[in-house]
Amino acid sequence: MNQNQFQSIYHYTFTNDLISSLSIKNFQPHEFIIKAGDKIEGIYFLLSGRYMVSSLEVTGKELLLRFCQQPSIMGDVEIFADCLIESNCIAVEPCEILFVPLEVYETHLKYDSEFNQLLLKELAYKLRTCTISSRVNALSPVNVRLAAYLCTIHSPSQLNKYIKTNSLDDVASLIGTTKRHLNRILKDWTESGIIERVEEEIHILNWDSIKEISENVRFE
Amino acid sequence: MNQNQFQSIYHYTFTNDLISSLSIKNFQPHEFIIKAGDKIEGIYFLLSGRYMVSSLEVTGKELLLRFCQQPSIMGDVEIFADCLIESNCIAVEPCEILFVPLEVYETHLKYDSEFNQLLLKELAYKLRTCTISSRVNALSPVNVRLAAYLCTIHSPSQLNKYIKTNSLDDVASLIGTTKRHLNRILKDWTESGIIERVEEEIHILNWDSIKEISENVRFE
DNA sequence: ATTGATAAAGGACAGATGTCTCGGAGGGAA
DNA sequence: TTCCCTCCGAGACATCTGTCCTTTATCAAT
Numbered sequence: 001m002n003q004n005q006f007q008s009i010y011h012y013t014f015t016n017d018l019i020s021s022l023s024i025k026n027f028q029p030h031e032f033i034i035k036a037g038d039k040i041e042g043i044y045f046l047l048s049g050r051y052m053v054s055s056l057e058v059t060g061k062e063l064l065l066r067f068c069q070q071p072s073i074m075g076d077v078e079i080f081a082d083c084l085i086e087s088n089c090i091a092v093e094p095c096e097i098l099f100v101p102l103e104v105y106e107t108h109l110k111y112d113s114e115f116n117q118l119l120l121k122e123l124a125y126k127l128r129t130c131t132i133s134s135r136v137n138a139l140s141p142v143n144v145r146l147a148a149y150l151c152t153i154h155s156p157s158q159l160n161k162y163i164k165t166n167s168l169d170d171v172a173s174l175i176g177t178t179k180r181h182l183n184r185i186l187k188d189w190t191e192s193g194i195i196e197r198v199e200e201e202i203h204i205l206n207w208d209s210i211k212e213i214s215e216n217v218r219f220e
Numbered sequence: 221m222n223q224n225q226f227q228s229i230y231h232y233t234f235t236n237d238l239i240s241s242l243s244i245k246n247f248q249p250h251e252f253i254i255k256a257g258d259k260i261e262g263i264y265f266l267l268s269g270r271y272m273v274s275s276l277e278v279t280g281k282e283l284l285l286r287f288c289q290q291p292s293i294m295g296d297v298e299i300f301a302d303c304l305i306e307s308n309c310i311a312v313e314p315c316e317i318l319f320v321p322l323e324v325y326e327t328h329l330k331y332d333s334e335f336n337q338l339l340l341k342e343l344a345y346k347l348r349t350c351t352i353s354s355r356v357n358a359l360s361p362v363n364v365r366l367a368a369y370l371c372t373i374h375s376p377s378q379l380n381k382y383i384k385t386n387s388l389d390d391v392a393s394l395i396g397t398t399k400r401h402l403n404r405i406l407k408d409w410t411e412s413g414i415i416e417r418v419e420e421e422i423h424i425l426n427w428d429s430i431k432e433i434s435e436n437v438r439f440e
Numbered sequence: 441a442t443t444g445a446t447a448a449a450g451g452a453c454a455g456a457t458g459t460c461t462c463g464g465a466g467g468g469a470a
Numbered sequence: 471t472t473c474c475c476t477c478c479g480a481g482a483c484a485t486c487t488g489t490c491c492t493t494t495a496t497c498a499a500t
Contacts, residue, residue: 080344116336123343124300
C-alpha cells in the first residue's frame, strides 16, 4: 500500500483499521476526476500527476481556475461548504489519487485533529492562491495571462518546448478570452521573434521574453 | 460575557477556563481590523457590524475582495497558510469582534475537533465565494461591477439612498477600475434617469435598474 | 481529381477601458 | 474681493478585446 507515499506528501498516517476503506484511483489525461454538478463522495488526495481546475459559466464558457500538483486535495470545499461540485477537476497528466470516502471522514477522521489540520492547511493554501489569482486576473491583460499560462504548463520536468495548437480554443476559454485574441497576440509574438508557429505547434524561441511578459503571474 | 451571542452565531461554546483569555475588540468605520503586512496574532470572530476586505497591489492599487457580515472569521488563512496578512480588513460599520489569541488556539483549540470544524466551514465558504467572484470579475464589465458594488453596500438596514461621492476614487480602485471610467458610467446612468448626482452625492432613483444591471453579482 | 464540409487565421469593425489633459467650481488666504 | 490651489468632470485619444465574417487550408468521400 502507498502509506509511505501518502505519509511523505501529507505527513499523516492512517490508522490500520482505516486502510481497507481507502482506495487508489487512477485517471488519464483529459479524464474528469470530479465533475461540476455531481455530488461529492469523498476526499481526494493527489499522489502523483497533475490536474487542472476549471469551472463552467452560465455563458457556456470555461474559466481556468488553477493547475494542481501534489500535495493537493479535492472535495474539501464541497464537503464543508455543503454544496455540489462547482468546478471540474480534469487530469492533464496521469493522476494517481487516494480516495477517502465521505463516510470514513464523517465517522473517524472528523474527530482527528491532526487530519483536520491537514485539511485546514490545504483550504487556507487554496484560498490564499485563489485570492492572489483573483487579483491578478482582474488586473492582467490577456497577453500577460497567456504568457503566464505558457509558463505554468511548461513544467520543468517536461522537456518539450512545444504546445499543441489544436487546443488553442481550449486555451482561450481557459484563460478567459477568445481564440481570435490569442491569435492576435501570437501573431505579435511571432513578428517579434519570441515564438514560431510550425504546423500544429507553437515553438517558443525565447522563454525569457515570455517570462518577462508573464510578470511572474502563475496559475498555481 | 457574550457567550450566548457567540454561541448563537457560531454554534460553539468555549469552555470556562478559556473565557478569561478571550477578549472583545471594537472598531469604528474606516478603522483597520487587520492590516496587510502585519503578523497575525489570533483569530477574529465578527460578532456584529460589517467590514470589507481589500488588498494592496504592487501597482499601489487597491482591489475590493469582499464585504463580510457575521458569521465571519479573520486570521484563519494567515494562520494555516503560515504567512503574513495579505489583505486589509477595514470596518465599514462599527464592528464588535471576539479575539482568540493564537496561543490559545495552539494550546487548546487546535485539538478541539468541533472548533476545527467551525474553521473548516468558514474557510470552505470563503474559498467557494472567492472562486465565484474570481469568475465573476473575469467576466463582468465595469458597469456590472459598479452596480453590484452599489447593491452590496446598500445594506437593507441602511435607509439612506445616498452614497458619498467624495470616495469615488476609492470606489474605483475597489472595483478595479479608474475614476474616469466610473464617471463615464455614472453619466450614462444619469442620462437614463437611473441616478441623479446632487452635490457630493449619488442619488439612486431606480434601484430596479441598478439591480438589473448588476446581474446578481455581489461582493459577498 | 473534384467537390463539399470543417476548421484555422486573420481583416474589419465596434465597444470597453485606461491615460493624458484641460477647463471650471469651490475653498482658503491675503 | 481677488488670487491661487486643489479637485472633479469630461473631452480626446490610444489601446485592448470581442464579434462577425471572409479567405484559405485540410481532409474525406465520391
